[in-house]
Amino acid sequence: MSETVHDVELFGHWICPFSVRVSFALAVRSIAHRVVEVPPSAVRPKGFVVPEAFTLHSPRLEIPLLRIDQTYLADSIPILEWLDAVFPGTWESSEVVAQRCQWIDAKLFRPMISIYYGTSPNEIRVASETLDQRLNELGELLGHNEWLVGSGPSRAEAVLAPLYVRLHGLSQLGWTGTLPKVVALHAQRTMSLAGAASVEWTSAQTEEFVARFLAYRRKVSAGISW
Ligand SMILES: N[C@@H](CCC(=O)N[C@@H](CS)C(=O)NCC(=O)O)C(=O)O
Known part of the structure; x- marks a missing residue:
């Protein structure tokens, strides 16, 4: 067929x-x-x-x-x-997958984005602390499991992957934390999936990301609208 x-x-x-x-x-x-x-x-x-x-x-x-x-x-x-x-059949899809996706979007992406759009040291520090707290919760959620839901990758890994892609950039823009061990292992596993390398950033892309947001902060602090 x-x-x-x-x-x-x-x-x-x-x-x-x-x-x-x-x-x-x-x-x-x-x-x-x-x-x-x-x-x-x-x-x-x-x-x-x-x-x-x-x-x-x-x-x-x-x-x-x-x-x-x-x-x-x-x-x-x-x-x-x-x-x-x-394209059914390759990834598990369930209500739990949907819940995990929403959790990642609301709880992890908000502080992640607040780090690089942060324009005051205090705002950036609070976002960094919140992200660390949420990464610990992600670690608890993963526990001893290899994947966020079930026995293989799902769209929840896809929702999370952009965070893993920009970790070096986030550190340069004010994230002071490190990944909890289980999350670091999950990041490695996720980014080792066949094909995942195509979305990894090169060091030039990380540099461009950092430079753009440093420029954004300079413009905001100079009172120029973006
Ligand atoms: N909720 C949307 C958010 C998408 C979004 O915010 N995209 C940004 C770029 S990262 C965008 O296109 N903003 C409008 C613009 O740049 O003009 C999603 O999950 O896809």
Whole structure:
């Protein structure tokens, strides 16, 4: 029996953690796709022309935007759910997976983002402490398990992967913690999955990420709007 071949296109960018979730899910599951680079507006080169399909189909003009055949969907977690539905069988999908994804989004991504968008030392310190607390909770949640849910990777790993990708950058922007042992092992396991290397940052990408947010902080402290 032949499997349906879908035409898949991702509008995204490596610096966007939400976009990396989708890139990770596509790469690790060997889902053939094209990438249309749409930098977030804060890092968009002058004169960049946003593709018309993106303007038409991303309701908030946010990346990631995914097209499968003739259908478009924005927003990383719904996109990952959609991939599970269209490409079933490779990753476990359950209510627990959905809960883990929401937990990571609300509890880990908020302080992570607050570190690099932080503009005062106090704000950055509080975000760093909150992230450490949440990473400890993640460690408890993992316990002795290899994966976040069940016996193999799921979209919860895809939701978390962008944090693992930017750890060095976060340290340079004010994160003072380290990963709890079980989380470090999970990070290693997650980023060793076949295909995951394609979303790892090079040192040049880490440097660019850090430089951009240092510049952002300088602009904010000089009272220039971003
Ligand atoms: N909830 C969305 C958030 C996506 C998001 O915030 N994307 C940012 C880039 S990281 C964006 O496109 N912002 C609009 C802009 O840059 O103009 C998701 O999970 O996909």
